[in-house]
Amino acid sequence: MKAGILLVGDELTGGRVLDINSSYIAERLDLSGWGVSAIITVGDDGEAVKGGLEYLLDRSEGVIVAGGLGPTADDITTAAVAAAFNLSLHMDDEVLRKLKGRFETYHIPWTENNSKQAVFPAGAIVLENRAGTAAGFCIERGGKLVAVIPGVPGEARRMAAEEVLPCFEKFFGKADEKKMRKQVRLFGLSESKIDETIALMGPFPDVSVGFYARFPEIHLLLTARGKNESEAAARLEEAVKKIHEKLGRYIYGYDDETIEGIVASLLIERGYTLAVAESCTGGLITDRLTNIPGSSGFLERGAVVYSNLSKVELLGVPPEIIKAHGAVSRETAELMARGVREMAKTDIGLATTGIAGPSGGSEEKPVGTVYFALSDSSKTYCRKSHFRWDRRRVKEISSQFALEMLRRYLIEGRVFDE
Secondary structure: OEEEEEEEOHHHHOOOOOOOHHHHHHHHHHHOOOEEEEEEEEOOOHHHHHHHHHHHHHHOOEEEEEOOOOOOOOOOHHHHHHHHOOOOEEEOHHHHHHHHHHHHHOOOOOOHHHHHHHEEEOOOEEEOOOOOOOOEEEEEEOOEEEEEEOOOHHHHHHHHHHHHHHHHHHHHOOOOOEEEEEEEEEOOOOHHHHHHHHHHOOOEOOEEEEEEEEOOEEEEEEEEEEOOHHHHHHHHHHHHHHHHHHHHHHEEEEOOOOHHHHHHHHHHHHOOOEEEEEOOOOOHHHHHHHOOOOHHHOEEEEEEOOOHHHHHHHHOOOHHHHHHHOOOOHHHHHHHHHHHHHHHOOOEEEEEEEOOOOOOOOOOOOOOEEEEEEEOOOOEEEEEEEOOOOHHHHHHHHHHHHHHHHHHHHHHOOOOOO
């Protein structure tokens, strides 16, 4: 079975908004046993919507349309779909009543143009929107289904999973083949090295492996197929096990896990406290850690010590050390990590200092040189790295590297191979 995806909106065709709906919808369709025939983006134009529908329906059994269901004048999708199939429009009084009730509940002033969100083509099945105000709908024409949902990403994703796919399944039946997926997240190895390692392992029966670079990480997407979910799950589990045996040290998590989330869980589990001193990363490490709920349970403080003076005054780095070795040096990084740990009275101190560029480098210390230090009560570890990216990417990969350094320490009791 094939499905098409039609995205509607001038904001998409004009480049003002980035499409993040199609990849999610396509993935959910694929996991449900559907192939995707094509993905088309059109503006807020009735003829364009009609043309997109015709193209996709010629190649698909079902089409999912996302966008253009709001109350404003440029939200023309409902009318355009109705016109494409010569259907009249009607007001659904029950949807209108619920819509007005929701506005009252949230103390939002009602304006009459909101009634537009309760108008549907004749014969349409209303699809409930639990995340927003505009309901979607599904219509059947000539043995094919067209489902229309809002384009707001949070609403589109939830409705695709909770409303559209069940509607497709009810109409067409369940797919003969089941798929299950797992995303493996790695950091510290190149894509080519990971590919070489997996190639040496030989093929996995009925499991495909996709490579996706998500700077600064590499993600593997494993898709297993089977006659039922248990068979697909068993094949997936076996493939993940074999990959972990070869690459486990570089795998920090799976699916939606983040490295900061993994580090946070480890710190909480072990009862450790942390303080961070950042120079070149400018607070990015602390920002990532504080994105994790409950971070106050382990993160005592984060200090952005960008200038030499701040390193001296806040962390106690002797000025003669900076003068002799430079702010970007092993000596300074180690004293930063030790200094922030002692100042905050925490179990661990983590520090970064480097040259993000594009200027400031030298032959001895080129742009992209970064020192990472981690200090506990018995030892201070330090690692020097060199990155070839632009300023923003140097900051991003440095924050990732520091978190990976901390993860390795928490799991292995050491930092990399030192």
